[in-house]
Amino acid sequence: AMEKSYVSTFLLLIVISCALAKDVGKKDTKETTAKPKLPQTLSRGWGDQLIWTQTYEEALFRAKHSNKPLMIIHHLEDCPHSQALKKAFAEHKDIQKLAEKFILLNLVYETTDKNLAPDGQYVPRILFIDPSLTVRADITGRYSNRLYAYEPSDISLLHSNMQKAMKFLKTEL
C-alpha cells in the first residue's frame, strides 16, 4: 500500500497570468524553452547581495523565528512587467538596504496556500507577511483590480510599503 502514495492532490491547478501585460505575445517563444543560466541563483536578479529563502515553508519558519517580516515576490522570467519591476527593485539602493531587514522569497511557481492570493494569482505580485504569520492584505499598491501589483513607476510606494511592513501588527515581547 505504501508504494502508491499519490501526491496529485497536493498539486493544485496552477494558473498564472502576467498582470497588466498586453505584449506577452510579442516575446520570442524560444525564451521559455531556453535553458537557464547555470548555476541558477535564488536571487534571480532581484538582489544578488541579499539572502533569499528557497521555499515558502523555509520563509515562514524564518519569519516566525527571526521576528522579521516576510516579503514574497511572485514573478515570471518571461513577463516584461516582472522584468521591469525587478530592474527597478534591484537598482533602488534604499529598497536593497531595507530588504536586508526582511525574510525574502521570490517565486515563479505559485504555492498551494490560498492566503497568498487574496485577489487572485497574477504577476508581478508582492505580499508581506507579519512575523505573527498574518498576511498583510492591508499593504497594497495603486491598482484596485490587482491590489498587490506594482509597476516600476510605483517603486517609491513599494519602498514605503516595506517601511509599513516593518511596523508589526502585534508588538509583544
Next chain:
Amino acid sequence: AMEKSYVSTFLLLIVISCALAKDVGKKDTKETTAKPKLPQTLSRGWGDQLIWTQTYEEALFRAKHSNKPLMIIHHLEDCPHSQALKKAFAEHKDIQKLAEKFILLNLVYETTDKNLAPDGQYVPRILFIDPSLTVRADITGRYSNRLYAYEPSDISLLHSNMQKAMKFLKTEL
C-alpha cells in the same frame, strides 16, 4: 476580514534530524549562524551544471508535464553525512550524467506533504517520484530503519536506483 488571513495552519512543526549522525554536537555553532555564500545557488553543490527546480510545486509540475521522474534530496548544510553524500554525488560522473534525465530538487526545509516522509523526516534522504506523481516508496537504500538514507559508500546503489526510477510505473502513450 481579509486583513487577517492566518497562514499558521500551513506551517507544520518542522522536525529534522541528521540521519546516522553521531558527531553533530562537535560542529562549531558559528557554522549555523554564518551567512550563506552569495549569490546562493539552487544546486547548493549537488551539481552546478544541472538544472534544479526551486520548490516542490514547481518540481511536481515539471515532472508531470515533461514526463520525467522527480528526484528529491533532503539534506542539511551542517550535517556531515549530507555533506559527504553531496561530495560523492557531485563527483560521480555517471550520476551527474543520468541526473540530467530527472527533474531535480534539493531541499533543506521539509515540505508539508507527508508523502515525502514515508518513514519519517531525516537527512540525507532521497526519494523518487514517478511522472504519474506516485512516490516510489519501493526504491530504497540499505538501511531498514531509514529506508531512503544513503551513505557515500552506497553511491553505486544510488546510481542503480536512479536507473530503476527511469523505468516508469505506467508506460502509457
